[in-house]
Amino acid sequence: MNMENTEFLLEMRGIDKVFPGTHALDHVDFNLRKGEIHALIGQNGSGKSTLMNILSGGLRMDAGQILRNGQEVNLRSPLSALEHGIAMIHQELKLFPELTVAENLYFGRFPRKGGFIDWERLYEMADENMQTVSRSIRGRQRVGELSVAEQQMVEIVRAVTKNTEVVIMDEPTASLTDEETQTLFRMVQKIKETGVSIIFISHRLDEVIRISDRVTVLRDGVLIGCLEKAEIRDKDQLVNMMIRVRPSATLKEDDKEIGPVVLKTQNLCYKNRLKNLNLSLYQGEVLGIAGLVGAGRTELLKTIFGVYTPTDGEIVVGEKVYRKLGIRQAVKLGIAYMPEDRKGEGLLLKMSVADNEIYAGLEFYCRGGLLNTKRQRQTVEEMGRQLRLKAGSVRDQAGSLSGGNQQKIVIAKWLIAQSSIILMDEPTRGIDVGAKGEIYNLVRQLAREGKSVIFVSSELEEIQTVSDRILVMREGEITKELPMNSTVEEMMRYAV
Structure with missing residues (x-):
């Protein structure tokens, strides 16, 4: 020794x-x-x-x-x-x-x-x-x-x-x-x-x-x-x-028109994790939320989606004000949630690609209590082509696919359910660089189609790449709103 x-x-x-x-x-x-x-x-x-x-x-x-x-x-x-x-x-x-x-x-x-x-x-x-x-x-x-x-x-x-x-x-x-x-x-x-x-x-x-x-x-x-x-x-x-200083990379369109407010939180609180939080999300916007561990970003998304019940404040969807939302109610209002743990919370791994994509929007494919399997299959196959999903068959188990393709299934599920407000929590975690690029492009495509996205990521370069506007959170509060071309250094200064 x-x-x-x-x-x-x-x-x-x-x-x-x-x-x-x-x-x-x-x-x-x-x-x-x-x-x-x-x-x-x-x-x-x-x-x-x-x-x-x-x-x-x-x-x-x-x-x-x-x-x-x-x-x-x-x-x-x-x-x-x-x-x-x-x-x-x-x-x-x-x-x-x-x-x-x-x-x-x-x-x-x-x-x-x-x-x-x-x-x-x-x-x-x-x-x-x-x-x-x-x-x-x-x-x-x-x-x-x-x-x-x-x-x-x-x-x-x-x-x-x-x-x-x-x-x-x-x-x-x-x-x-x-x-x-x-x-x-x-x-x-x-x-x-x-x-x-x-x-x-x-x-x-x-x-x-x-x-x-x-x-x-x-x-x-x-x-x-x-x-x-x-x-x-x-x-x-x-x-x-x-921080490593990197050149700014962006997929955003500077001249894109943003629509009206589709979602607001007013003095939203959840235990000691969210503190009088106010934000607005516009139609066709990607709102990036930056922050570090314990900032309250996941708690924010789960409270909006109805997983957590607010201890105070309001959630406004369109013109309607809610003291709290249940998950079923949030889905009916067009709100979707892509959790950080896609395997544990976002997918049924032992079920097929088709079953995973269809179950959130099942009501659109039923008539008289019967499932229209032909229409279901057509929708799933079309969605697979649109999202460039790589699977041998829509009957393959979701758990057999790569991380990037699993994330596409979660996106497809909410698009089929006709969601217009999509809450994404660490959507690229655990997937390779090529798949990350595809997810970025999908996020921007959703915004171009008029859907609204809240994009949470611990990788500040991702926030910089996809967001039209950036909110920085620290200890359950919004510490700064930044424009689309803000640097990683600026985000970090308000996150710590």
Whole structure:
């Protein structure tokens, strides 16, 4: 084993990882001192999650070294990482909501007495450990009754009780209110004072600047730089490191006429995820919505479509005002929703292409309770030609097609249902470059035909390419409206 300089508690050297078609990490270096908060930042797709999944044992690297206290280690699994004192707290918390705080903290490690679980000792241990960070959380409380911030505290304490020296926190404040964020930060500082090191992944640059001792920036799988706290001037400095300046590419028509307003939200609220949100969508327009993880973009689309019920505000479709919409009602009003998870929410993978395309508009192909299969087949085949769908037969299972063609099926489904307002959430996620270009062209074609599109994407270059107008969201609010030719840099400045 190789013994090296032990200035750092942990070092990652020359980490390389390749996925099919993507060089996710290109010989990246990262290090961590004892008792520091080290932020890791970058745009979506920069390689942050891949690097941390390697460190926490969830992925194997293709090349490179990981050293702990100067000694090379092999982190072949999450359990192996935990044995070396490294734990990752994911954005989606992994707690048992029906169990108590104590049971979650010591699950699989319960104290025993005479061969049985020593419940009194268990609750004593839980109370002792939770009191170090919060006097309000008790060992006997059910985790499902706690707030998200309190559940995160339980996750962190659980990691620390396993003698963890490195805690990786992935977007820990994405779902928190401002008050909950302050509470979490106070706890993180207390944990830091015990000598635990924290890797803090966040898109919220104000928080990064405030809480971090150092900041490492990744871009497109490459290490751009590592700054000490004293070297950080402002947010713009970090934004410029995160973004690669690219020439503007556009599919938009500058002289295109935009029609009347077809959809509005007025002071729309959903829990703490949408805050008095006002927007207008015009006929024949592609409205791009830019933002980072936790900005509230998906919540906005799901609230408009009726998946979520607004806690306040109104949705206006045409001239009619609604306090809330149900999904069936939204569909009848011509609203379509293409979810980010097309396999889990947008398609019936084991059903045929034809069945997937027709079921949202089934009423148009039934008479007297009977389905007109001939007309159905003709419509599906015609739609396949229009969208250049690549399938052996309309009877093929939807799950057998490529990602790009699956997305075309979702588009076809809503066109057959005669939708005029189409809400697209990350429509190009997981599809290849060629298929992305086809989706862009389809979006612009829909706008030319008079349909209205809200286009949500984490790839800001996509927003730049397809949008007639751009709204930037941050923490459930619209922070800026930008014209069609706005740059990625402008979008990022209002997104962080």
